[in-house]
Amino acid sequence: MDHLAHVSNLRSSQSQTQISHLALDIGGSLIKLVYFCRYDDSCRDDGDELRSQNDSLCSKSDNNQPVLEGRLHFAKFETSKINDCLDFLRSMKLCLGVNSGSHDGTAPPSDKIFIKATGGGAYKFADLFKEKLGVSLDKEDEMECLVTGANFLLKAVHQEAFTYLDGQKEFVQIDPNDLYPYLLVNIGSGVSMIKVDGDGKFERVSGTSLGGGTFWGLGRLLTKCKNFDELLELSHQGNNRIVDMLVGDIYGGTDYAKIGLSSTTIASSFGKAISDSKELEDYQPEDVSRSLLRMISNNIGQISYLNALRFGLKRIFFAGFFIRGHAYTMDTISVAVNFWSKGEAKAMFLRHEGFLGALGAFMSYEKQCLDGLMVHKMQQKFPISASSAGDNIYCSLSSNSDENGSIECTVYGT
Numbered sequence: 084m085d086h087l088a089h090v091s092n093l094r095s096s097q098s099q100t101q102i103s104h105l106a107l108d109i110g111g112s113l114i115k116l117v118y119f120c121r122y123d124d125s126c127r128d129d130g131d132e133l134r135s136q137n138d139s140l141c142s143k144s145d146n147n148q149p150v151l152e153g154r155l156h157f158a159k160f161e162t163s164k165i166n167d168c169l170d171f172l173r174s175m176k177l178c179l180g181v182n183s184g185s186h187d188g189t190a191p192p193s194d195k196i197f198i199k200a201t202g203g204g205a206y207k208f209a210d211l212f213k214e215k216l217g218v219s220l221d222k223e224d225e226m227e228c229l230v231t232g233a234n235f236l237l238k239a240v241h242q243e244a245f246t247y248l249d250g251q252k253e254f255v256q257i258d259p260n261d262l263y264p265y266l267l268v269n270i271g272s273g274v275s276m277i278k279v280d281g282d283g284k285f286e287r288v289s290g291t292s293l294g295g296g297t298f299w300g301l302g303r304l305l306t307k308c309k310n311f312d313e314l315l316e317l318s319h320q321g322n323n324r325i326v327d328m329l330v331g332d333i334y335g336g337t338d339y340a341k342i343g344l345s346s347t348t349i350a351s352s353f354g355k356a357i358s359d360s361k362e363l364e365d366y367q368p369e370d371v372s373r374s375l376l377r378m379i380s381n382n383i384g385q386i387s388y389l390n391a392l393r394f395g396l397k398r399i400f401f402a403g404f405f406i407r408g409h410a411y412t413m414d415t416i417s418v419a420v421n422f423w424s425k426g427e428a429k430a431m432f433l434r435h436e437g438f439l440g441a442l443g444a445f446m447s448y449e450k451q452c453l454d455g456l457m458v459h460k461m462q463q464k465f466p467i468s469a470s471s472a473g474d475n476i477y478c479s480l481s482s483n484s485d486e487n488g489s490i491e492c493t494v495y496g497t
């Protein structure tokens with residue numbers, strides 16, 4: 084579902100739901116939103132089935148804390164269209180105020196509203212948010228949020244991580260007690276590689292500027308595609324061998340077996356574009372797109388592997404919106420990791436790939452009060468044992484999660 088359709092759905096369901104918490108990740112390319120919608124009597128869209136599990140929608144926990152039952156929702160906007168995001172938030176603001184505000188149901192003054200935000204845009208657009216919405220952005224560190232989001236998803240969300248090889252997607256069972264260390268590779272506009280050793284224990288060990296922004300930026304210039312999905316779609320139909328120079332092109336059709344290179348291995352990405360006397364117009368946009376996607380994905384796979392090797396890490400989780408659950412992207416990254424590590428390291432992907440930072444920012448409400456409502460525990464509803472899941476952060480991707488991957492959860496408030 085594209086974001087505009089998504090937004091119109093959100094708008095129509097908004098009046099039916101109660102949004103009590105919201106966090107933003109404002110990146111170089113995309114703005115990501117995570118927000119919690121309470122179930123209430125009028126919230127019928129999210130399924131009677133879910134509601135029937137929750138007889139008491141705003142009950143009390145054993146410790147006498149209010150328990151809010153609902154779902155975490157996800158949305159995204161292009162950063163260049165930040166006004167769409169502001170419009171959306173403007174229409175949500177009232178809900179936010181009322182529900183996160185005072186217990187007598189009155190909205191707090193807007194200048195008292197803080198929204199957790201991470202990513203570079205939390206700095207760049209802070210004044211804009213203040214000016215247009217009257218809300219302040221409470222800034223959270225981007226790397227910290229990515230790690231918090233990743234740990235949360237990996238520990239607490241059922242069927243979050245999966246491998247993808249030869250067209251086969253396989254969910255990976257994660258043992259929350261045996262998660263660390265791992266390498267987190269977040270492929271956004273640029274790429275960050277983070278060695279994660281525990282909750283809040285991490286180091287950004289590497290990065291590359293050849294990321295999703297490079298694919299989209301170069302792709303737009305070279306193919307005249309109007310949007311990212313179109314460029315990605317094009318790559319389906321393309322043949323990179325028209326554009327890339329293969330080992331076989333150099334070696335007269337044979338492998339260079341002595342150093343382990345088959346004739347079909349890419350020797351030089353876009354290499355044929357140099358040797359041919361063709362102009363850009365002589366190439367099919369789909370071949371260019373495929374070659375570009377392969378080049379960026381291969382490069383990230385290789386650098387990731389080298390960093391995993393550097394620190395002796397066997398597991399590499401790839402996230403960020405560049406991936407978009409796209410088969411060819413995931414396959415290329417997996418093959419690169421598998422090839423370079425000789426099968427020793429494993430590339431894994433996350434269902435909520437682009438929302439790690441926003442989720443991390445959302446979780447940071449744990450640490451701080453928002454107008455008297457503090458999220459300090461999100462409880463797993465589906466069967467993973469609470470004791471094996473580590474700290475106090477539980478949640479689940481319910482079996483009847485919607486197509487946008489919303490997550491059913493419970494928030495304990497003070």
Ligand SMILES: Nc1ncnc2c1ncn2[C@@H]1O[C@H](COP(=O)(O)OP(=O)(O)OP(=O)(O)O)[C@@H](O)[C@H]1O
Nearest residue numbers: 110111112113271272273295296299311403404405
């Ligand atoms: N609809 C879209 N519009 C633009 N880019 C998209 C879209 N969908 C996926 N992408 C890809 O996702 C990338 C952005 O991913 P993501 O949102 O994870 O990063 P970001 O937070 O914007 O970047 P950074 O963290 O580097 O600031 C884009 O560069 C592009 O490759």
Ligand SMILES: CC(C)(CO)[C@@H](O)C(=O)NCCC(=O)O
Nearest residue numbers: 203272273274275289290291292
């Ligand atoms: C600058 C950030 C962290 C912003 O999200 C990201 O785009 C990135 O990691 N870029 C790669 C920068 C580098 O390490 O070369």
